[in-house]
Amino acid sequence: MTDTYGTDGPSTRCVKAASAQPVPGQPVAPFPITASAYHLSDDETADLDTYGRSSNPTWRQLESALAQLEGATSALIFGSGMAAITSALRALTAPGTTLVVPGDGYYQVRAYATEYLARNGVNVVAASSSEMVDAAGDADVVLAETPANPSLDVVDLHRLGMVCRSRNARLIVDNTAATPLGQQPLSLGADLVVASATKALSGHSDLISGYVAGSHPELLDAIARERLLSGPIPGAFDAWLVLRSLGSAGLRFERQCYNAAALAALLDGHPSVSRVRYPGLPGDPAHPVAAAQMRRFGGLVSADLADAAAARDVVQRSELLVASTSFGGIHTSVDRRARWGDDVDAGFIRISAGIEDTDDLIADVERALHGL
Template sequence: MTTPQTGYGDSTRCVRAGVGPAVPGEPFLPGPVMAAPYHLSPDEGSEPHFYARASNPGWEGLEAALAELEGDGTPGTQATVTGAGMAAITVLLRAVLRSGDVLVLPSDGYYQVRAYAAERLASWGVVVREVPTPRMADELDGARLVLAETPSNPGLDVVDLRAVAAAAHATGALLAVDNTTATPLGQLPLGLGADVVVASGTKALSGHSDLLMGYVATADPELHAAVGRERLLSGSVLGPFETWLAHRSLGSAALRIDRQCATAAALVEALDGHPGVHGLRWPGLSSDPSHAVAAAQMRRFGGVLRFELASAEAVHAFVAASSLVSAATSFGGLHTTADRRARWGDAVPPGFVRLSCGIEDTADVVRDVLAALG
């Protein structure tokens, strides 16, 4: 459907990703196809589409775009879209794991993935092993699947993907990487040795806080087919309108993410050493424990940073005093948001804040945050 864009910058690639050849009189990007069944042919099996849970024309364009972005430099990459980031992860886990298999998860990663593994996979006979992100490469014996999340959510630790890939493959395991926080504009796990990428496109990639979407990307054709089969059987599909919204949003992704990264860098500089702020972390901060590894594998350090205030009440007072920071979970959208992660059950201090930079003017955000902190 589309020719991969090589040799271009990220904004050009985002605008062109998954867009087919020009057809006079047709729009640049086709609109959503709202259908459940499609007309069938007497030549049975010749139809490109027959039922929307199995396929949708909009998926083809979006999946081609995501495959281009995640697979930059990795030939044969294919993508499968799902109805949410959690759906992408659970579809992959069910496609790969069987009773008796060992799954290695980050103990400091997204809490609902750990909950799914404990409440569902473990009861089906999968052995779940939780390992802190910095030690991910050290405890992989017997693993069938290793799921790394880097930078981790919400702690923003970074793992050396080349090292984890080598360790996983040495034990016969597959390496999956949750690339939600970094996005393919921040890092390319497949090019660093990962077998498969999962991500929530709900966040920075679609970036408008108006849809739920996830995807799985891999250059392994058998794994791609298994993921597609699990999506079909489980019904973990993306609706046609959300598909169109996500593809429409990709065109501005590099512009948005560049602004978010620039604001994060400026905020970190302003907050470093602030008397009311502790535990400041961002992979781009030169003094961050993960900076050396991040600099070796990331092209952008992302628009999310974390810090700690004195208490939960201090977090609420900070948001109330701000004119530009809204209290909200999720991240990567147009608006700058703060999420007190302890409220969701993460093992973090009560005053732990995950701050997601929006696309407001950088100077305005920095000035507002400093004023709100007092």
């Protein structure tokens, strides 16, 4: 694939993005600024911080770092990934708009689109990853998630971007699973990137955050206005925690991807597993597209076990696997997605690879699978 990441490696990019400006006598690490009110200037036209719902210096540091990592000119942070997605959709859709959302992606996005946007006059179309390019032919706004969660299918962003451009449709890409270290949708034709920073970028399962990034000022301005008016903002301390975590995101994501690939290889063909999905597996249906547009294949693996009891048994027999929803943390976690209403079999599990030593993790999972 064409390298759009520049000359620096992933960890170098993360350290640079998360670092404070080198000012003699000032701390090397950025520090949080928690404030709801600021001293006002006598110059009422001055572009200064005035109120904590509209701006914060720590937000700006984090937004600058995220924009650098996504290859964008600017970014906006939110109190959650869903807040980022819903704010972008409210800003870009209107009654009569046709919106395409992922049919095999995060279920709450579909729920929001059908329960709220459709009720307000937006024509909502749910399309799976394999249907997304065709569905975009009739769309005004397309939201693609790739790799999709939890199916881990992959959308051809170059093809989708060309279709959207041909009809002046806006393309938003949810980059949560891949992260900007694994994929850069803006370079592949997306107008905006949305993501949950709750996952691998912060990576410690201890905060909720999201963001929108892009290089179209009019789109970012509209979303910033939506954020100001509706108020889905992050706390300054949570923003600082994300910023602090970004410095190590390259190292953590590298290990997560390595562990995910090792787990996928173990599960692929295992007698207790009927199907494995991981874009990095050469035999995966999504691998050709993923190899063309992704630098790393992510930390998520999905697998089908016999039933719900088998999924529970794997976790109970393991010393390292954690039964937990969400993903991207330092612990390897297992989530049986049918419990949340996803359209999957009862034994379908999504595994989020952590940063444990690979040999230890593989040995532990092998023991847990034995005798299922």
